[in-house]
Amino acid sequence: MVSEAGTELHTAGHNWAGNLRYAAADVLEPTTVAELQDLVAGARKLRALGSRHSFNRIADTTGTLVSLEHLEPAIEVDAANLTVTVSGGTRYGTLAAELQRQGYALHNLASLPHISVAGAVATATHGSGDRNGNLATAVAGLELVAADGGLLTLRRGEPDFDGMVVNLGALGIVSSLTLDIEPTFPVSQSVFEDLKWDQVLENFDDVTSSAYSVSLFTDWSGDRIGQAWLKSRTAPTEAIAERAGFFGGTPAKEPRHPIAGVPGTTCTQQLGVPGPWSDRLAHFRMEFTPSKGDELQSEYLVPREHAVDAIQAMRRLSSVVTPLLLVSEIRTMAADSLWLSPNYGTDSVGLHLTWRQDQPAVEAVLPVIEAELAPFAARPHWGKLFDGDAFRLAPLYPRFADFKVLADRLDPERKFRNDFLGTKVFGS
Ligand SMILES: Cc1cc2nc3c(=O)[nH]c(=O)nc-3n(C[C@H](O)[C@H](O)[C@H](O)COP(=O)(O)OP(=O)(O)OC[C@H]3O[C@@H](n4cnc5c(N)ncnc54)[C@H](O)[C@@H]3O)c2cc1C
Incomplete structure (x- = not known):
């Protein structure tokens, strides 16, 4: 029509x-x-x-x-400045394949390549890695259609830029984004199974720094962690020697999926075989349904200094959380300066929950989790299910009030406001 x-x-x-x-x-x-x-x-x-x-x-x-899915497509590499400019509807999977074809890479990807760059950046979507900022930290510039229809362009370092990147869609419609890139690099991915919780928690920094990107998959119960996924940057000719063990865990002999019963063949190449970053940094392959499909998700980003205590708190909640779970994932991210990023000002650990699709039951347990994680200043992922409102979130973000001022200035008629923003950000 x-x-x-x-x-x-x-x-x-x-x-x-x-x-x-x-x-x-x-x-x-x-x-x-x-x-x-x-x-x-x-x-x-x-x-x-x-x-x-x-x-x-x-x-x-x-x-x-x-x-913006049908907006005139654009993937324009600026080799001199090592950036790529993409139109607002571009998905990471499309971008990653084209960058790899031209010999370039992004610093990181989320678990799935299916998401749009603009949507992921707007919610501070992240991958993993102690030294890797979330995906929004790669934004070097953006072009936004403001409420009056005018075009606004901003570059990193300009006033308000740090407030406009993780924008929750509240400031306008991002028509294009310029992202930092680097020369392409190979990655090899290895999965270890049944790690020992006590060994992992005693050596948490060694665990998360053992590869470029590390993910731990657990259901919080028992004394073992289900899987560790290690994504390492390696030279193409250098085969990754499989470690004999990893903090009590053993190498998987076949491709694994984080969720029990889902075939590992829908995931990116494992078993230590090196290949392009674009085929390894995400967990799930573009041509399949990512994760399970029939699910819900929540996630809490906790300052790194509280990682072990927050994980122990989640383990104590196992009796209420585990029965509702498909799986949980623990990842790490580097600090950034983007006002509404859950990684603002602090290296972080992400405690992610992939739920069975029972929304009333999940919504009943979210306040319990949030109360347990409150002492650790946990910030919820903007794109996933959470209970907290503007009153609870404001003290967690030093630039929260500045973001509201920015939104009022750029959108005086509140065209881009919705109920979610009213409850979670503007407190109205
Ligand atoms: C299976 C699965 C796996 C996931 N894995 C991860 C993960 O590994 N890490 C992680 O952090 N998150 C993950 N997520 C969450 C996901 O990355 C976020 O919800 C992300 O925002 C989705 O992007 P989207 O393009 O679908 O945006 P939408 O959900 O469509 O929109 C999200 C927000 O972005 C805004 N937006 C979208 N486009 C624009 C634009 N052009 N201009 C301005 N605002 C815009 C919207 O208004 C909205 O506020 C996962 C989600 C799923 C379903």
Whole structure:
């Protein structure tokens, strides 16, 4: 269907997990930035929709959703400055394949390559690695269609830039992003099984620094951790010698999936075989459903200094958490300076939960987890299910008030506000 202004129009439907139907009546799909500008200028209420992978109503609106999936595509490498500029609807999987083809790499990827760059950056989506900032830290510049339809461009280092990157869709619609890149590098991925909790917790820094990116998969019960995924940067000719053991764990003999019963063949290459970063840094392969599909997710980012205590707190909650879980993942991220990043000002450990799709039961347990993690100043992932509101979140973010001022300035008519932002950020 085509709108009066000539833009493609579809019914809004539901998010990737299927746990919510968008309140918006429809989704408009502009194909040019000029069309997008007209659309924003003329709308009373609207929001950008990425690839629909968030589990809460962060993307929703009672007005119109705007998808940039059909925006004129652009992946333009600037070899001199080592950056790439991408149009707003580009997905990481598409970008990673093209960068690899041209001999370049991003510093990191999330567990799945299916998500849009703009949507992932807006929520501070992350991968893992002690020295790796979240995906938003790669943003060197952005172009945003502001509430009046005007184009705003900002580069790293300019005033307000640090407030505009992790923007929760509240400041406008990001039409393009410029990201830092580096020469391509190989990665090899090895999985170890049944690590001992006591050995891991006694040596937590050694565990998480043992590879470029480390993920631990657990259901919090018992004295063993299900799996450790180690992604190492290696020279192409240098085969990674499999370690005989890893903190009480043994090397997996076949490809593994983090969730029991799902085939490892849907995951990126394991068993220590080196290959391009673009085929190893994510856990899940672009051509398959990532994770399980039938699921919900939550995640809490805890300052690194509290990592072991926060993990112990989660283990104490096993009797209420484990029965609802498909799996949990523990990752690490480096500190950054982006105002609403859960990694703002502190190296962090991410305590992620992939839930069975029982939303009432999950929503009942979230306040219990949040109370247990409150002493550790845990910040929830913006794109996943959490209970806390603006009143509880504000003290966790030193620049929270500045973000609200910025949003009021850029969007005086509150076109981009929705119920989620009202409850979780603006406190109204
Ligand atoms: C299976 C699965 C695995 C996941 N793994 C990870 C992981 O490894 N690490 C992690 O941190 N998270 C992970 N997530 C969460 C996911 O990365 C975030 O929810 C992310 O925001 C999804 O991006 P999206 O493109 O789907 O955005 P959407 O969910 O569509 O939107 C999210 C927000 O971005 C805004 N937005 C989207 N596009 C624009 C734009 N052009 N301009 C302005 N704002 C915009 C929206 O308005 C909304 O506020 C996972 C999710 C799933 C389903």
